[in-house]
Amino acid sequence: MSIADGRKVALSIDLKIMHSIIEEHIAASPYVVGVELARQIDRYVREQKLGYYPALDYFHGRNIVDSDLYNTAESIAWLLENLTQQTLRTHLRPLLSDLLFDSTQVHIFILPHVRPAQNNAIHSLTTHLTPDHLRVSLKGMLKFNENDERSLIDKTVYEINNALDKFFSLHDISGIKLI
DSSP states (O other): OOOOTTOEEEEEEEEEEOHHHHHTTOSSOHHHHHHHHHHHHHHHHHHHTOSSOOOGGGGTTTTSSOHHHHHHHHHHHHHHHHHHHHHHHHHHTTTEEEEEEEEEEEGGGSOOSOOTTSTTHHHHHHHHHSTTEEEEEEEEEESOOOSSHHHHHHHHHHHHHHHHTTTEEEEEEEEEEEO
């Protein structure tokens, strides 16, 4: 029995946009922003003897992180969200119709999973605070079918990965569900 076209799918995708694409739209380098944010935040955390790195939002308006740097990170994050949604709409159009974004979350605004006492803490914090990585949750109607659900899921993952290769240095489908 074949599964009909028009089956709805929910996806959660971790994405890392290529810096060259970001830099086409904004003068600031995401990596330089991440390095400087990590340096300023690490200095504060070590001075205060905290056992963790707070989320970036904690530093907003506290004169701990340079306000221009914080605003640049926010601007890049906003651009990243918009570029990502536009890129996904364009390049997933052959695969999905009625594309709806449930959420788009830039990683710099979530609590880092690194602690100051860990080996390579500053490197891991820099990676976390570089505004180039996000998670997108979306839904859409599939424009193709397969004989069974497992085959349909496998084909969906394969086709989406192929569609995203040119635009994202990382694209990991961390969740997929037929609904």
